[in-house]
Amino acid sequence: MWNPNLVSEGVGVGVNVRKLRRYFLSTFMVVYSMRPLQSGAVFRCYPELWKVFYDDKDRPNRYLLAKEMVSRPDAEDLEIIFGNVEEKSKKGSSLFNKAAGVFSSINRFMKVISR
Incomplete structure (x- = not known):
């Protein structure tokens, strides 16, 4: 994935979404x-x-x-x-x-x- 920017206005910015985003990004290796x-x-x-x-x-x-x-x-x-x-x-x-x-x-x- 090139420059993963996983913030979407349609999804929202709730606590669960932030946890999911943090977990998902932690699986990547730069x-x-x-x-x-x-x-x-x-x-x-x-x-x-x-x-x-x-x-x-x-x-x-x-x-x-x-x-x-x-x-x-x-x-x-x-x-x-x-x-x-x-x-x-x-x-x-x-x-x-x-x-x-x-x-x-x-x-x-x-x-x-x-x-």
Whole structure:
């Protein structure tokens, strides 16, 4: 099934329908996924692991591998991964850069949870 979107206005949104939808989707295995993000991407090609990439600042339009995971990374995992990458690249930076990094991290987090 390509991008299963199992919400229908004709069926309704009751508790039983949500349980059925959750159960039905849990039987699927993601075999190929590519999700671009603001500062990187999440990729999987079965049977490989889930891979999280981040933007390479030295080479535009290139990615570097940040981490491989067995399960699909959620918003919290991505925030931790991208936060660690930013900390490594900004070691010894000024207070202003650190504050800007915190605000960009919060902004990215809010965008992820608002989807």
